[in-house]
Amino acid sequence: MLKINATRLQQHFELMSLIGKIGETGTCRPTMTSLEKDAFNLAASWMKEAGMTTRIDHFGNLIGRLEGTDPALPVLMMGSHLDSQPYGGRFDGVAGVLCAIEVVTTLTENNIKPKRSIEVISFADEEGWRFNKGLFGSRGILGKLEAGELQRTDKDGITREQALRDFGCDPEKFKESEYKPGSIFCFLELHIEQGPVLDIAHKPVGVVSGISGPLWLTVKLKGMAGHAGSVPMPLRKDALLGAAEITVALHEIATQVPGNPTVGTVGTMNVFPASRNIIAEEVTFTIDLRDIDLERRNRYEKQLMERIEAITKKHGLTYSISEDTNSAPRYCADWMKAIIQEQCTALGLEAPELMSGPFHDALTLSYACDYAMIFIRSKDGISHNPLEYSSYEDLALGTQVMYGTVLQILETK
Numbered sequence: 029m030l031k032i033n034a035t036r037l038q039q040h041f042e043l044m045s046l047i048g049k050i051g052e053t054g055t056c057r058p059t060m061t062s063l064e065k066d067a068f069n070l071a072a073s074w075m076k077e078a079g080m081t082t083r084i085d086h087f088g089n090l091i092g093r094l095e096g097t098d099p100a101l102p103v104l105m106m107g108s109h110l111d112s113q114p115y116g117g118r119f120d121g122v123a124g125v126l127c128a129i130e131v132v133t134t135l136t137e138n139n140i141k142p143k144r145s146i147e148v149i150s151f152a153d154e155e156g157w158r159f160n161k162g163l164f165g166s167r168g169i170l171g172k173l174e175a176g177e178l179q180r181t182d183k184d185g186i187t188r189e190q191a192l193r194d195f196g197c198d199p200e201k202f203k204e205s206e207y208k209p210g211s212i213f214c215f216l217e218l219h220i221e222q223g224p225v226l227d228i229a230h231k232p233v234g235v236v237s238g239i240s241g242p243l244w245l246t247v248k249l250k251g252m253a254g255h256a257g258s259v260p261m262p263l264r265k266d267a268l269l270g271a272a273e274i275t276v277a278l279h280e281i282a283t284q285v286p287g288n289p290t291v292g293t294v295g296t297m298n299v300f301p302a303s304r305n306i307i308a309e310e311v312t313f314t315i316d317l318r319d320i321d322l323e324r325r326n327r328y329e330k331q332l333m334e335r336i337e338a339i340t341k342k343h344g345l346t347y348s349i350s351e352d353t354n355s356a357p358r359y360c361a362d363w364m365k366a367i368i369q370e371q372c373t374a375l376g377l378e379a380p381e382l383m384s385g386p387f388h389d390a391l392t393l394s395y396a397c398d399y400a401m402i403f404i405r406s407k408d409g410i411s412h413n414p415l416e417y418s419s420y421e422d423l424a425l426g427t428q429v430m431y432g433t434v435l436q437i438l439e440t441k
């Protein structure tokens with residue numbers, strides 16, 4: 029079988045890692061910034077070398093397109109994201125974009141002219157930390173943005189709308205950038221696992237069975253400020269104490285059945301007025317709850333609500349909860365998983381099937397078309413951390429699997 033170029037692939041990773049580089053191996057490349065624009069320009073230059081036309085749409089997605097001989101056919105879409113966490117690594121998201129470009133480059137080099145057009149996308153704001161809501165670009169192209177999204181602000185008070193305009197996008201033209209129902213044939217995303225399953229099993233490549241849906245909540249507790257030296261303990265309404273107890277409660281709920289894949293996290297906490305000698309009056313924090321089993325997740329959410337009710341009552345606090353994201357688990361297409369498995373077997377790889385705890389752009393695409401994901405082993409399961417590491421050998425293997433998969437889809441579907 030025709031081979032992808034592992035040396036070129038590695039070079040692309042190394043060049044991309046220089047944009048927004050922090051420390052030796054870290055990346056900070058926030059969405060809709062000049063850093064992401066630099067990353068887009070670099071990726072676009074490789075897309076062009078692969079014979080693709082490129083554009084940035086009004087949601088801030090970079091799209092490369094290899095026109096098929098029958099452009100009316102629904103497209104085969106691949107992609108991921110080039111934005112990163114503020115303290116992230118070199119592979120999250122980048123892998124899915126660069127490997128997809130390598131796949132198309134190999135097709136072109138071998139003079140393969142597909143009937144179906146192929147698109148490679150780097151989706152805008154997958155990570156979601158800047159405006160506290162992710163998967164922006166992938167939801168955008170499917171007409172799934174929610175009311176008020178453009179008014180969300182980042183920590184500097186810049187609205188999403190402003191960031192989009194500064195990036196050269198025009199929110200008034202969103203409609204032009206949407207994909208019509210049925211226009212995407214299938215979606216394929218290669219991604220690093222970001223967990224330890226493949227590393228523990230000593231397998232370079234895995235086939236994803238589905239993505240567990242995240243529930244994102246923002247909780248605001250309100251108590252009463254007071255002098256830390258004078259207000260007696262029984263009279264306090266300490267919002268931070270309530271937040272701490274809810275954090276522990278979430279941990280207890282998520283771990284109640286050992287071995288279950290349920291995960292619960294409080295990741296940020298804002299304390300007001302944040303003075304060492306004032307009892308905290310207001311605390312706002314985020315909750316992230318995930319499970320592959322939606323029924324169980326809903327049950328746990330209910331338990332959490334009961335605990336929040338009891339804890340705030342105990343400490344004399346009032347509270348409000350807003351739901352930022354609520355996605356159900358989504359399963360990969362059996363026919364695509366079968367093709368990926370066939371390609372793995374052809375390369376002598378035994379690829380375990382595993383769930384994805386993190387969400388990906390594929391989660392959004394799953395509502396528009398069949399989808400599949402290829403996972404690459406993450407060393408020690410570390411991700412969202414500069415120490416995140418996947419070997420170039422593993423990445424090349426995964427890309428070869430992806431190439432074979434794309435060829436087989438083009439030939440048979």
Ligand SMILES: [Zn+2]
Nearest residue numbers: 109120121154
């Ligand atoms: Zn990612």
